[in-house]
Amino acid sequence: MTLVARAAVLVSFPVSAAIVGSLFALIRRPGPRLISGIQHFAAGVVMAALVGEVMPDLRREGQLPWAVGGFVIGVAVVLSLGAWGRRLESGERSVARTVGYVLPVGLLVAVGIDLVLDGSVGRPGGHPRFQRGADLDDRVDDRDLVLVTVGGG
Template sequence: MYKIVAETLIQALSYTSLAVVAALVGGVVAVYRPPDPQMESNVQHLAAGVVFAAVAAELLPDIHNKSPTVVVSGFAIGIVTMLGIHRLSKAIENRDIGGNFAGAAGLIITIAIDMLIDGVLIGVTFIEETTTGVIIALALAIEVLFLGVAAVVALPEEMRNIQKMAVPATFGALMTVGVTVGVLTLEGAAEATIAVVLAFGAAALLYLVTEELLVKAGKVPQTPVSTTLFFVGFLTIFLLDIIG
């Protein structure tokens, strides 16, 4: 049992390292060459397509034959959680918590919580099936690249670069913690429990696509390039699933 847990954890952490690196790369890009709004929108479309495909090709098939009660419970918990995180973010911004950092505090706290959730999801998918875990880890690495950029861009300009880079580094650490907790606590868990977590993760990622990535991407004029990138991202993950 311990050997299985250790092997699963090592596999999950090795692929999670891609997301950790992606967060740092996003931070470096934001510090030294911040993207213009159109480029940011293009990346958001690409990330949305990737995450959407990961949910459609990997998570939903894994829970398709599970009890409707289990699936609905997982989705409901996921939706309520994401709405709660969104509400928390707005409350922090409205109450000016964090002083000079108030503008970024809500966003950073939201992303930090999301990193923990994503980490647990990666851990659970590796428990369920290695191929699923790999696809989810790759998809989330692209998501984290954008989130690393978004968080650093939101920070006050007067902050030192090393302080700014500490933010995406923390995101990577939180995702690693989430993976570790997910594997250690859910390895050997009942199928219903795993199904609830997968349904929760599917709802959380769909919320990310529809209410975060695409909403923010829509703040700049739509272009054929950005639309195409959504489908490129979707097709890339879908083909990886077929090949795998």
């Protein structure tokens, strides 16, 4: 099976799940608890993929304390952004009552930061296998394709 065919098969699973989830959301609007559960599951999948790919290299190189420190700082930043976003959205609701509709700035900022982080941390070009200049097909296995699919890189 070629690299493109393997990638197409692996990408078909999350695409199918997104389509089914979108159709379900059109029929019945999910509640806040379900939305929170889905978001936490997705975050866990991304964390598992990155930890499974990056942690062995960091441990081998003796850089694990830096990774733990970065993780703690990242959690603090995410929690701060969440609080800031909730504050922005509560202010937008009061403006939206008088004006009609206001762009969800908090959500857009959070999505923008997420895209930057996913692109810089989980990108395939950042992995050492892709920096040696060898043939791409020789360096990619199924796990890497799943990581690229999950990370959005």
